[in-house]
Amino acid sequence: MTSEAFGKLVAHARETGKFSSILALIEWDERTIMPSQAGSYRAEQVTSLSGFIHARRTAAEVGAWLDELRDVDWENGPHGDEASTVRELRRDYERQTKLPRSLVEALAGAAVRGQQAWVEARRNDDFSEFLPTLETIVSLRREEAEALGYESSIYDPLLDAYEPGERTEVVAGVLAALKTDLAPLVAAIADSGRTAPVDLLHQSFPIDEQEEFGRSAARRIGFDFERGRLDVTHHPFCATMGPSDCRITTRYDKMFLNPAFFGTLHEAGHGIYEQGLRDDQFELPPGSYASLGIHESQSRMWENQVGRSRAFWEHLFPAAQQRFSSLANANLDDFYFAINDVRPSLIRVEADEATYNLHIIVRFELEQAIMGGDLPLADLPQAWREKYRDALGIEPPSDADGVLQDVHWSAGLIGYFPTYALGNLYAAQFFAHADEQLGGLDEQFARGDFEPLREWLREKIHRRGRCLTAAELVVDVTGEPLSHHPFMTYLQGKLGPLYGI
């Protein structure tokens, strides 16, 4: 009976997965190549398909199979494929069934309208236009959190959607410690009197050359183009629509090398994770990513620990000089300093590695205050300005470049931001450990060899899927719980010499 229920549960999840991956494809298409007039019908297709998938995931028979499997003692232990499959499918089922359909639909609708209102409000630099929509979204997500239930923090069930099993308290502790240590580093850099020669990166870089260069770098670090694609979009992302179909995206600025190149490395990092998941477990938890934080650790590692290292450019700089005439007379030291420029700035997505997490911490603190009811939404722009002044020493001259800069809240994504910072910390912690275990990653990078790191990540992280939570995984891989220390050590090690601090 047990094995029969398990077989049915798995077959059902696999069939649902066919439809979820189709949904991923039609959403990818919408964000990349769909004709401009096709949007409204695509929204209807997405709604129909999403509704069907939701119905499958909350079908009563799923609950019945899960009930039958409640007390099974699985042969391969609690982190084996079977136990993980049942545990995570139960997690998903319970989350989905706790939410009344009316709430799910209200949230979906609010997210669509929210993004439209946000675009308008941002264009007009008028937070008050966005306020009513935000009130609705926050109230719906509060309702969701209440329906899901929580012990200590109403933020927990929201965070849990993106970082399964993680607790607000734990994240808050780590990020507070990080903030404390970042402040003096950023201050020391500002006081160093040194400035990176960033003009180097703001020159003419023909787009087709950028594309070839980025594609070749992505291929080099291990993104498999026979099992994926690279396309252009406004807001880059990575999407998976099959075990051998992972698509990354980027955007090009013909006068600035960074967005497309480091964006491509970043998305290729996500893609290498997806391509490293177990094919035979596609559609099932053992073949799924562990959490958004772990996902982001993979993208950030390839973008930063690898792509912004001196060793990486010892390998790649000659090719860059050959491809881009604007770099022909540049030298590697200047280029390396330029791509590691640190300075407080207003826009999160353009921030450097050191200040980036401060942008996240501002949002994380504000989200907790909002959800906890401690901050009236009308006061949000002012609170934003104050927090930026405190954390980064600068204040946005407009709400468009302040509280309205990110799409997330308008799309209902509250609890998502901290996963970016967690990704940075996980990346540093994993990377330090890989470097120790593999010995001399720099030397490997300098000769263009990324296979040892990639295979290490594949074995230690990718092939574990969702059999461990992020918190369990980091202990399993590095022997230590999540900490901000490896990240600070990494930053200090790189920025110290550059800024003489």
Added chain:
Amino acid sequence: MTSEAFGKLVAHARETGKFSSILALIEWDERTIMPSQAGSYRAEQVTSLSGFIHARRTAAEVGAWLDELRDVDWENGPHGDEASTVRELRRDYERQTKLPRSLVEALAGAAVRGQQAWVEARRNDDFSEFLPTLETIVSLRREEAEALGYESSIYDPLLDAYEPGERTEVVAGVLAALKTDLAPLVAAIADSGRTAPVDLLHQSFPIDEQEEFGRSAARRIGFDFERGRLDVTHHPFCATMGPSDCRITTRYDKMFLNPAFFGTLHEAGHGIYEQGLRDDQFELPPGSYASLGIHESQSRMWENQVGRSRAFWEHLFPAAQQRFSSLANANLDDFYFAINDVRPSLIRVEADEATYNLHIIVRFELEQAIMGGDLPLADLPQAWREKYRDALGIEPPSDADGVLQDVHWSAGLIGYFPTYALGNLYAAQFFAHADEQLGGLDEQFARGDFEPLREWLREKIHRRGRCLTAAELVVDVTGEPLSHHPFMTYLQGKLGPLYGI
């Protein structure tokens, strides 16, 4: 009650249409841009989605609604939206429910395996490798025809899948008359002693220039790129995945202008038809194409009656000369003759306008013999050679260029070929009538004005959707039933002066 049943039937069909159009998108993606390794999973996605759509289309409730609506006398008459919706949905429902699920699945599986076997057999030029698969496919389609039922010909229910309501007897009569009249024309051309200067078309035509040229011509005749795309594929096609999302495809040969340019016009013709269907009736019969023959009439008209006319090139030739240096010293008369070259050849898709239908007639006659049991499949290669010798005066030196040249039979498509010839005949008949009604199309084309023809087609054909059968539509539009005479008049009018016959 009536209106309630009708409302439910329509809502159900509209919801099913969301999924069918998603299926069109994932199949388009597979045939154009999908990563090379993603095929096997895509097949699983297609199977799951197709199965779900089939289940919706054959749901018992659909049958119940249709029963309720059986004897309704619709206010707008038998060809109004309501009556046509019910009639065509009933047609679809009855067809689908007459077929046992096991047969549908067996056919789908046989088509997938058939295409693989065909690729191999064609590569090895070995019909015997393909024979067992073809036996299976023919036997399954015979089973299908028996399940669907027929009066006079077992070929009728197969033809009916592509050309709703059409009868084998009628098509056979028209195509036999066509064959009789084509033979002397083709012979006279061969005896004329004139040869078109086709070398003009076999020169260097850079692919990006071809793409821009084709795109601009497609836009000019009326394909709307805000509601569509043009991409590259191996076997060009047109697919629609929403009321404002129609995608056409082509393929480029850098040493031959014709395949991409006339292919793009052809597919744009299909696309203009799809884009001309009624948006508000998308997913429903009044917003669907009438038949494959009518669809092909639209593509062939833009490709041939328009795109191979002298007037069209009076407009476009200067731009072609500017774009392609290989045409800089050519003259319009030679170019016009070259694109209208007629000579018997082995490969259907490369055939000229005059001999093309002979390729179709060979296939149509063989299909009837096969389905009627008059021709053992083992004898098919020999029968093919004989028919080519009779019809075209040439004999394929290999089965790869003979009986194995088309994918259709391997994919289970028996009954499909005649729609190509019907398309040619409908195109000529519609065009002659448009020319008469609109007066001086040539003069309009010569100044690049294609709007009158396009709007005429839109009003007379596109916006009629599936409210009339093809046979009814041609009478309604031209006052006459389908005939091969307008086509012969068209050919004679064009080829007579070129070949002095």
